Amino acid sequence: MPGLTAPADYSQEPPRHPSLLINAKATQPLPFSLRFPIFPKRRFLIATFLLFSSVFQEPFNAEPPRAALAASYVTPSDFFYKRNHGPIPVVEDVNRYSVFVSGLVERPKQLFMKDIWKLPKYNVTATLQCAGNRRTAMSKTRTVKGVGWDVSAIGNAVWGGAKLSDVLELVGIPKLTSVTQFGGRHVEFVSVDKCKEENGGPYKASIPLSQATNPEADVLLAYEMNGELAQTECPLESSTLTPLILLSKSNPLNRDHGFPLRVVVPGVIGARSVKWLENINIIEEECQGFFMQRDYKMFPSSVNWDNINWSTRRPQMDFPVQCVICSLEDVSTIKPGKVKISGYAASGGGRGIERVDVSVDGGKTWMEASRFQKSGVPYIADDASSDKWAWVLFEVTADILHSTEIIAKAVDSAANVQPEKVEDIWNLRGILNTSWHRVKVQATHSNL
Ligand SMILES: Nc1nc2c(c(=O)[nH]1)N[C@H]1C(S)=C(S)[C@@H](COP(=O)(O)O)O[C@H]1N2
Numbered sequence: 228m229p230g231l232t233a234p235a236d237y238s239q240e241p242p243r244h245p246s247l248l249i250n251a252k253a254t255q256p257l258p259f260s261l262r263f264p265i266f267p268k269r270r271f272l273i274a275t276f277l278l279f280s281s282v283f284q285e286p287f288n289a290e291p292p293r294a295a296l297a298a299s300y301v302t303p304s305d306f307f308y309k310r311n312h313g314p315i316p317v318v319e320d321v322n323r324y325s326v327f328v329s330g331l332v333e334r335p336k337q338l339f340m341k342d343i344w345k346l347p348k349y350n351v352t353a354t355l356q357c358a359g360n361r362r363t364a365m366s367k368t369r370t371v372k373g374v375g376w377d378v379s380a381i382g383n384a385v386w387g388g389a390k391l392s393d394v395l396e397l398v399g400i401p402k403l404t405s406v407t408q409f410g411g412r413h414v415e416f417v418s419v420d421k422c423k424e425e426n427g428g429p430y431k432a433s434i435p436l437s438q439a440t441n442p443e444a445d446v447l448l449a450y451e452m453n454g455e456l457a458q459t460e461c462p463l464e465s466s467t468l469t470p471l472i473l474l475s476k477s478n479p480l481n482r483d484h485g486f487p488l489r490v491v492v493p494g495v496i497g498a499r500s501v502k503w504l505e506n507i508n509i510i511e512e513e514c515q516g517f518f519m520q521r522d523y524k525m526f527p528s529s530v531n532w533d534n535i536n537w538s539t540r541r542p543q544m545d546f547p548v549q550c551v552i553c554s555l556e557d558v559s560t561i562k563p564g565k566v567k568i569s570g571y572a573a574s575g576g577g578r579g580i581e582r583v584d585v586s587v588d589g590g591k592t593w594m595e596a597s598r599f600q601k602s603g604v605p606y607i608a609d610d611a612s613s614d615k616w617a618w619v620l621f622e623v624t625a626d627i628l629h630s631t632e633i634i635a636k637a638v639d640s641a642a643n644v645q646p647e648k649v650e651d652i653w654n655l656r657g658i659l660n661t662s663w664h665r666v667k668v669q670a671t672h673s674n675l
């Protein structure tokens with residue numbers, strides 16, 4: 228497609244915020260000032276360096292520091308985790324960009340951005356979480372395969388775009404359809420990026436047609452991220468943490484997050500929210516791509532790389548209830564006295580957060596934390612006033628006099644709870660680590 232192309236190497240990556248923590252072997256392009264220095268000789272040397280280094284680079288995978296993450300209800304795009312499987316696609320001309328909707332439909336259609344912009348625009352506040360969030364902690368039990376993540380492969384954004392259910396009507400599929408007259412039951416999203424796992428082919432995934440055509444599922448083709456906000460909100464009025472940055476009024480998706488058009492499937496693991504969308508196919512069976520069939524599946528701990536049979540499990544869709552303490556690193560040094568403990572809690576499938584329990588004595592006794600979303604609006608799980616697809620921030624202040632382990636665990640509105648031990652949910656790909664989150668604190672009486 229002329230409007231959207233995928234480079235074969237990493238020489239055209241976008242600029243990124245320097246405070247992001249880069250995972251695996253990924254590297255960053257040099258800052259602008261170094262790429263275009265005044266001295267021609269140095270320019271030549273750096274160009275040569277870039278040429279060679281870009282060939283060997285890995286997909287850019289990075290997350291923000293945990294304290295920055297929980298400082299605002301809406302995560303600024305710069306600090307939003309970035310999960311890629313290949314070089315970032317390039318848009319030559321957004322007016323020439325189109326997405327082709329075809330397959331088992333009555334009227335296949337090529338849609339340009341102007342066609343998408345014409346549809347009613349929705350702003351959906353939704354949390355995206357990578358299934359690999361907290362993988363590093365799981366790998367301490369036993370080795371797992373995958374990019375290492377701390378606790379910040381998650382973020383909450385206001386996504387602006389058209390509803391997929393409206394887009395599908397343009398090709399003759401009515402709302403709330405589970406099978407088309409030609410036997411289509413799944414909606415496949417195909418990108419253009421070149422992924423190793425797909426042998427150089429594009430990233431792809433699918434969701435059931437019933438979800439895609441349900442307006443209440445809020446599946447979006449998003450062209451904006453945090454566009455409606457004048458600035459980030461800080462819902463924790465009492466918090467010492469301050470909003471991170473000011474956001475501009477209109478904010479198209481940036482390249483890392485899928486410019487010009489991406490899918491956002493709220494309540495579902497990030498892997499199904501395909502970026503840089505090129506094709507939407509209505510198909511009979513779910514997508515047969517690598518990331519649906521040979522990755523992002525949850526196995527029991529008895530399965531290893533010698534006895535794995537991928538076809539025995541369903542692709543993971545909803546994410547389970549999760550919560551993480553972000554105000555403290557593991558291990559933190561504290562002054563004995565009052566300590567503020569804050570972080571995020573989220574559940575999949577549109578379920579709200581009913582409770583967040585915090586213990587400062589290693590799990591013997593528990594306190595209930597307060598929960599927040601938007602400032603000035605009390606949070607009630609599953610209430611119409613709440614953002615149903617979004618995380619909840621929590622905060623509690625505790626008296627801590629001695630070195631101890633602090634634990635947080637959440638309960639969602641279906642009364643699902645987090646598993647206590649990471650050992651009990653260990654799986655070879657290291658996905659869905661939702662075990663009780665623990666941080667150790669060392670109390671020190673010294674004035675140093
Ligand atoms: N085209 C494309 N879409 C993709 C991916 C990708 O590598 N290529 N990664 C997926 C995964 S695993 C996640 S967790 C989310 C991450 O979205 P983000 O980078 O905007 O945070 O995008 C998903 N969509």
Ligand SMILES: [Mo]
Pocket residue numbers: 310356357358359497498
């Ligand atoms: Mo992911």
